[in-house]
Amino acid sequence: MNIADLRKSYEKAELSESASHADPLQQFDQWLKEAISGELPEPNAMTLATVGSDLRPSTRVVLIKGYDERGVVWYTNFESRKGRELAGNPFAALQFHWVELERVVRIEGRVEKVSEAESDTYFHSRPLDSRIGAWASPQSQVIESRTVLVTNAAKYGAQFLLNPPRPPHWGGFRLVPDRWEFWQGRKSRLHDRLRYTQQADGGWLRERLAP
Numbered sequence: 001m002n003i004a005d006l007r008k009s010y011e012k013a014e015l016s017e018s019a020s021h022a023d024p025l026q027q028f029d030q031w032l033k034e035a036i037s038g039e040l041p042e043p044n045a046m047t048l049a050t051v052g053s054d055l056r057p058s059t060r061v062v063l064i065k066g067y068d069e070r071g072v073v074w075y076t077n078f079e080s081r082k083g084r085e086l087a088g089n090p091f092a093a094l095q096f097h098w099v100e101l102e103r104v105v106r107i108e109g110r111v112e113k114v115s116e117a118e119s120d121t122y123f124h125s126r127p128l129d130s131r132i133g134a135w136a137s138p139q140s141q142v143i144e145s146r147t148v149l150v151t152n153a154a155k156y157g158a159q160f161l162l163n164p165p166r167p168p169h170w171g172g173f174r175l176v177p178d179r180w181e182f183w184q185g186r187k188s189r190l191h192d193r194l195r196y197t198q199q200a201d202g203g204w205l206r207e208r209l210a211p
């Protein structure tokens with residue numbers, strides 16, 4: 001098998017100006033709901049790209065935990081690589097790839113922290129082991145061995161029992177979109193791409209991009 005011979009034709013759907021929403025948030029809401037109701041694997045998983053102070057980009061997968069007219073929210077460790085990169089450069093990009101629907105959504109914009117109250121509410125909605133895990137894992141740091149995590153989890157579990165507080169280094173980020181792109185795979189590589197760019201008055205300019 002030659003990897004270069006692997007290819008497929010995309011024929012499931014189309015994305016037209018007339019059938020898409022004028023507001024990208026509504027278009028995203030529709031597509032995400034279709035990915036969830038279609039029982040796709042991890043429809044809420046998105047790739048997050050950030051750029052470090054050395055100008056090197058990096059990506060990782062995070063889970064979307066909220067979205068509305070303010071932006072798209074995920075939760076993480078503020079001292080992780082992504083957290084440190086966002087502290088230095090708040091611009092980031094998100095990407096969903098819903099393989100079974102032959103769809104991609106790209107979102108770009110500036111990232112801010114969600115409010116402390118919002119982070120607290122979400123933190124306390126998580127299962128106990130996840131809340132302890134937020135204390136136990138110095139995310140993105142080099143650790144001697146897995147034992148470090150197990151020992152930390154036991155230590156914080158004993159310290160906080162059933163009610164760990166939210167760690168100060170853990171909480172939500174919100175990407176405030178100023179650019180969205182919706183990609184629908186089509187036959188013969190003539191895919192549909194609609195890009196929405198925010199205008200000075202807050203409205204959205206919708207343009208078709210060549211695939």
Ligand SMILES: Cc1cc2nc3c(=O)[nH]c(=O)nc-3n(C[C@H](O)[C@H](O)[C@H](O)COP(=O)(O)O)c2cc1C
Binds near residue numbers: 042059062063082
């Ligand atoms: C499906 C999936 C969902 C994930 N969700 C999150 C998440 O919501 N928050 C998070 O911090 N890491 C999440 N991770 C782990 C990240 O991909 C990554 O390993 C971690 O955040 C460290 O990234 P960094 O060192 O670039 O900061 C997830 C991984 C996968 C595969």
